[in-house]
Amino acid sequence: MPTPMKVRDFREIERAWQQAWDKAGVFTAERDDNRPKYYVLEMFPYPSGKIHMGHVRNYTMGDVIARYRMACGYNVLHPMGWDAFGMPAENAAMENGIHPGAWTRRNIEDMRNQLKPLGLSIDWSREFATCDPEYYGQQQAMFIEMLEMGLVCRKSALVNWDPVDMTVLANEQVVDGKGWRSGAEVERRTLTQWFFRISEFSEELLAAIDGLDGWPEKVRLMQRNWIGKSRGLEIDFDIVAGAGKQKSIKVYTTRPDTLHGANFVAISADHPLAGVLAESSAEIAAYLDECRRTAVSEAALEAIEKTGIDTGLKVRHPLLPDEALPVWIANFILHDYGTGAIFGCPAHDQRDLDFSRKYGLPVIDVFVAPESCKVVEDIAFVPPKNVKVRYLRRVAGEEIQTGEEAVNAAIDRCERAGLGRGVVRYRLRDWGISRQRYWGCPIPAVHCEACGTVPEKKENLPVVLPQDVSFEQPGNPLDRHAEWKSVPCPKCGRPAERETETMDTFVDSSWYFARFTAPHAKTPTSMEDAEYWMNVDQYIGGVEHAILHLLYSRFFARAMNIIGHLPKKAIEPFDAMFTQGMVTHEIYMTRDAKGRPLHHFPDEVEFSDDGAMLKSTGEPVEVIPSAKMAKSKKNVINPLDLIDRFGADTARWYIISDSPPERDVEWTNAGVEAASKHLQRMQRMAAEFADDQRSGDEAADAALLAATHRTISEVTSGIDRFAFNKSVAELYKLVNFIARSEAGGESKRDAFRVVARLMAPITPHLAEEIWSMLGCNGFVADAGWPEANPDLLQDELVTMPIQVNGKRRSEIQVPRGTAGDEIKRLVLEDAAVARYLAGSQPRKLIVVPERIVNVVF
RNA sequence: GCCCGAGUGGCGGAAUUGGUAGACGCAGGGGACUCAAAAUCCCCCGACGAUGAGUCGUGCGAGUUCGAGUCUCGCCUCGGGCACCA
Numbered sequence: 001m002p003t004p005m006k007v008r009d010f011r012e013i014e015r016a017w018q019q020a021w022d023k024a025g026v027f028t029a030e031r032d033d034n035r036p037k038y039y040v041l042e043m044f045p046y047p048s049g050k051i052h053m054g055h056v057r058n059y060t061m062g063d064v065i066a067r068y069r070m071a072c073g074y075n076v077l078h079p080m081g082w083d084a085f086g087m088p089a090e091n092a093a094m095e096n097g098i099h100p101g102a103w104t105r106r107n108i109e110d111m112r113n114q115l116k117p118l119g120l121s122i123d124w125s126r127e128f129a130t131c132d133p134e135y136y137g138q139q140q141a142m143f144i145e146m147l148e149m150g151l152v153c154r155k156s157a158l159v160n161w162d163p164v165d166m167t168v169l170a171n172e173q174v175v176d177g178k179g180w181r182s183g184a185e186v187e188r189r190t191l192t193q194w195f196f197r198i199s200e201f202s203e204e205l206l207a208a209i210d211g212l213d214g215w216p217e218k219v220r221l222m223q224r225n226w227i228g229k230s231r232g233l234e235i236d237f238d239i240v241a242g243a244g245k246q247k248s249i250k251v252y253t254t255r256p257d258t259l260h261g262a263n264f265v266a267i268s269a270d271h272p273l274a275g276v277l278a279e280s281s282a283e284i285a286a287y288l289d290e291c292r293r294t295a296v297s298e299a300a301l302e303a304i305e306k307t308g309i310d311t312g313l314k315v316r317h318p319l320l321p322d323e324a325l326p327v328w329i330a331n332f333i334l335h336d337y338g339t340g341a342i343f344g345c346p347a348h349d350q351r352d353l354d355f356s357r358k359y360g361l362p363v364i365d366v367f368v369a370p371e372s373c374k375v376v377e378d379i380a381f382v383p384p385k386n387v388k389v390r391y392l393r394r395v396a397g398e399e400i401q402t403g404e405e406a407v408n409a410a411i412d413r414c415e416r417a418g419l420g421r422g423v424v425r426y427r428l429r430d431w432g433i434s435r436q437r438y439w440g441c442p443i444p445a446v447h448c449e450a451c452g453t454v455p456e457k458k459e460n461l462p463v464v465l466p467q468d469v470s471f472e473q474p475g476n477p478l479d480r481h482a483e484w485k486s487v488p489c490p491k492c493g494r495p496a497e498r499e500t501e502t503m504d505t506f507v508d509s510s511w512y513f514a515r516f517t518a519p520h521a522k523t524p525t526s527m528e529d530a531e532y533w534m535n536v537d538q539y540i541g542g543v544e545h546a547i548l549h550l551l552y553s554r555f556f557a558r559a560m561n562i563i564g565h566l567p568k569k570a571i572e573p574f575d576a577m578f579t580q581g582m583v584t585h586e587i588y589m590t591r592d593a594k595g596r597p598l599h600h601f602p603d604e605v606e607f608s609d610d611g612a613m614l615k616s617t618g619e620p621v622e623v624i625p626s627a628k629m630a631k632s633k634k635n636v637i638n639p640l641d642l643i644d645r646f647g648a649d650t651a652r653w654y655i656i657s658d659s660p661p662e663r664d665v666e667w668t669n670a671g672v673e674a675a676s677k678h679l680q681r682m683q684r685m686a687a688e689f690a691d692d693q694r695s696g697d698e699a700a701d702a703a704l705l706a707a708t709h710r711t712i713s714e715v716t717s718g719i720d721r722f723a724f725n726k727s728v729a730e731l732y733k734l735v736n737f738i739a740r741s742e743a744g745g746e747s748k749r750d751a752f753r754v755v756a757r758l759m760a761p762i763t764p765h766l767a768e769e770i771w772s773m774l775g776c777n778g779f780v781a782d783a784g785w786p787e788a789n790p791d792l793l794q795d796e797l798v799t800m801p802i803q804v805n806g807k808r809r810s811e812i813q814v815p816r817g818t819a820g821d822e823i824k825r826l827v828l829e830d831a832a833v834a835r836y837l838a839g840s841q842p843r844k845l846i847v848v849p850e851r852i853v854n855v856v857f
Numbered sequence: 858g859c860c861c862g863a864g865u866g867g868c869g870g871a872a873u874u875g876g877u878a879g880a881c882g883c884a885g886g887g888g889a890c891u892c893a894a895a896a897u898c899c900c901c902c903g904a905c906g907a908u909g910a911g912u913c914g915u916g917c918g919a920g921u922u923c924g925a926g927u928c929u930c931g932c933c934u935c936g937g938g939c940a941c942c943a
Contacts, residue, residue, distance in 0.1 A: 046943050170941040225860050302858040729881035801877040806924045852876040856923045
């Protein structure tokens with residue numbers, strides 16, 4: 001037995017190879033017009049201060065893709081940055097008195113230090129944070145350019161108002177209709193705010209989804225539904241008597257075929273008419289007050305009990321001039337959708353039915369199932385639009401027709417009669433970007449008494465956030481900062497006031513991918529670099545961003561093209577999208593003296609047979625089932641311990657092998673040790689093979705070669721289709737095969753060199769180590785991707801299962817390419833088949849070549 | 858409430874186009890080595906049945922098909938999003 005080769009500790013290995021990569025600059029991305037590029041991007045993190053398993057998972061996946069593409073010969077761009085503005089920094093300021101900027105900078109520092117040991121193939125020279133004035137200054141420049149191009153507007157919008165803290169609350173800060181700090185009942189308020197005119201792009205954003213072949217179908221579907229294109233009828237209901245100047249109520253409906261079933265008209269509490277009516281009715285005014293005490297989120301609005309008030313006003317039914325319908329104000333009508341007014345058709349809408357039953361309004365059936373005369377009682381009859389129904393009262397068209405046909409017929413008729421017009425509407429609303437907060441990108445505008453609201457001059461950019469702010473009072477510190485606010489008007493030069501609103505942090509994340517292509521440019525992008533690096537070839541991130549972030553980015557890329565910062569080809573910036581599942585964890589909660597929830601980190605909680613309790617106080621802890629890891633819920637876990645104990649390769653191998661990437665993963669400790677053992681075993685094997693001079697028998701050598709090539713093929717296809725867990729399984733299989741193989745030393749070394757190359761994207765440090773142990777020069781990272789020889793992929797013999805009446809009863813082995821007739825003959829000779837047939841003749845014999853045989857009798 | 862997903866052994870999961878359900882890993886059981894333990898190596902491992910024959914089995918209920926984890930319809934449970942969390 002020769003002396004075994006020295007096997008190094010993972011700490012030594014990981015440190016050594018990370019230094020070697022750094023020194024060689026293997027991951028620095030440089031434009032090279034002679035090489036094909038590949039841009040891999042994972043959604044950049046919010047710098048919460050601690051990386052969690054979701055980050056490890058997300059960035060390892062991206063790293064697997066980046067290293068794999070690098071091995072395949074691409075010039076890879078794989079950058080990293082920080083989504084650094086946002087509320088948690090202000091919350092920390094309020095809780096601990098630390099400045100949001102200082103808190104954020106420290107967190108970035110900490111998180112970078114936590115990410116680096118993972119050995120990611122990131123070009124750190126491109127790193128930036130969205131709170132860098134160099135970044136948000138460019139964002140301000142684009143805001144001004146977008147304003148000039150008519151892509152920005154100001155209009156009123158509803159916000160959650162906390163009357164005690166005198167501040168605007170995010171939806172997340174509203175808990176059960178109350179402010180999370182003050183506990184006061186939240187009110188709706190109207191403010192004039194800045195908007196991006198994304199709704200102008202509704203049709204374009206919708207149509208372009210068809211071209212996003214590299215996106216998951218579910219994300220495309222979610223985006224389509226979000227944009228929500230509908231065709232319907234806009235029709236006026238004339239007011240019969242007395243409502244001041246207003247003569248009619250404009251209603252939008254996608255079901256004009258049910259007009260004859262209308263029994264009331266309802267308007268939103270924010271409808272102008274509601275305000276007019278409230279002036280002369282204390283009752284209505286009181287009801288509107290009540291409606292105002294609701295949070296603004298649609299989910300909250302849908303969850304509350306549906307109520308309404310009869311205004312006493314009547315409108316004429318547009319098709320039945322003799323019929324008058326009552327006008328109600330109802331709390332479930334969305335002000336922002338359609339015209340903010342609807343007609344109720346209780347027979348064919350459950351909500352209208354519930355409302356009508358509650359307030360004793362009549363129910364009029366419009367259609368029934370073709371073969372039925374069953375009328376509506378407590379369940380509204382709402383068949384899919386493409387199903388034929390029989391109309392009892394029809395606006396137009398055949399007696400029996402689909403809802404779709406009837407809708408079109410009704411629109412046609414109403415248009416011809418001059419009663420209304422067919423319109424296409426979108427659910428997508430303009431993007432409100434105003435935030436009444438400090439820690440965000442200042443909106444570069446100035447309010448001047450003489451000139452109105454005007455953009456800041458470009459030469460005055462960036463409009464930098466002031467440092468000297470305090471968070472002891474609620475509200476926006478920028479509002480209280482007299483010195484910062486006071487500026488000369490960019491237009492007339494007279495004293496004026498700076499805009500104190502900052503931008504939604506979604507703006508920051510809507511173009512960072514473009515900035516990575518030229519992170520130090522003096523303009524938002526450099527066209528040459530954007531031309532080369534765009535688009536992102538593979539974007540990876542959480543499914544929770546499937547709608548808003550991706551839609552805003554798609555809009556922003558179009559806007560950047562219009563204002564000249566992105567080429568036309570980049571208006572769909574992400575060629576391929578992969579939505580990874582979330583890392584979930586239980587949530588631990590106690591309540592404070594006032595009964596408000598307090599969340600705790602998992603490492604603050606201790607478990608015993610009596611349940612969970614706080615380590616510090618022994619206070620019992622309520623365990624809430626697993627949900628997405630979120631900073632606000634504190635259900636996050638620290639992966640650093642794992643890396644300290646087992647090393648980055650083990651952490652990476654485990655997180656990649658444990659679950660399919662698109663599925664949620666519940667973090668557990670099980671399996672990590674196994675991953676570590678496997679990697680150690682591979683090291684021992686490499687040491688053993690390094691000087692193994694034995695020659696093996698030919699059959700074993702050939703079998704090992706074939707197994708190796710099958711593995712190349714499987715691992716490659718696994719990575720290509722984001723089935724990393726499958727790739728890992730195949731690597732396990734091959735390593736087990738090698739361990740048991742009687743092949744010779746050289747064959748085993750060859751096989752193991754392939755294994756090193758195949759595992760390099762997942763466990764890069766160990767792969768380098770094994771590569772060098774087996775006497776190879778240079779980096780495995782530069783060694784290229786192995787190619788499978790197709791001749792070695794297929795077995796000579798094929799096993800075909802035999803089913804009898806659809807149940808597996810036997811199997812035969814036949815040489816590949818055996819004719820169907822020959823297979824049939826062999827099947828009928830099979831003992832098990834003969835036993836089941838018991839002498840009778842099969843009715844049918846189905847042979848699927850190289851797959852299966854089914855005997856039917 | 859509305860939109861989108863997911864559900865397979867004790868556990869994580871595999872089954873690429875409708876064609877052997879349970880690859881691979883974990884946990885568990887048995888054995889080898891050892892004075893012993895750890896480490897390592899070998900074998901078993903869906904349920905019922907006896908270890909056999911066989912029967913059942915992919916959240917539940919129907920359906921299409923020679924054949925369904927996979928397709929269709931109706932449910933249940935869990936998760937995500939719902940425009941100011943990121």
